Amino acid sequence: xxxxxxxxxxxxxxxxxxxxxxxxxxxxxxxxxxxxxxxxxxxxxxxxxxxxxxxxxxxxxxx
Numbered sequence: 210x211x212x213x214x215x216x217x218x219x220x221x222x223x224x225x226x227x228x229x230x231x232x233x234x235x236x237x238x239x240x241x242x243x244x245x246x247x248x249x250x251x252x253x254x255x256x257x258x259x260x261x262x263x264x265x266x267x268x269x270x271x272x
Contacts, residue, residue, distance in 0.1 A: 213240050
């Protein structure tokens, strides 16, 4: 595969596609290097939570 279809470029699944031989790792690396740097376009945001959930709270129902 020489050109990457957008569905193969998701960082959450690309390692699996490389393992299956659907994506060439060198082609993917080349694709990553070709992406523009858009960091300057980002914006900082602040979020507040009304309630905090701790890991212990999530595990209470699992017992």
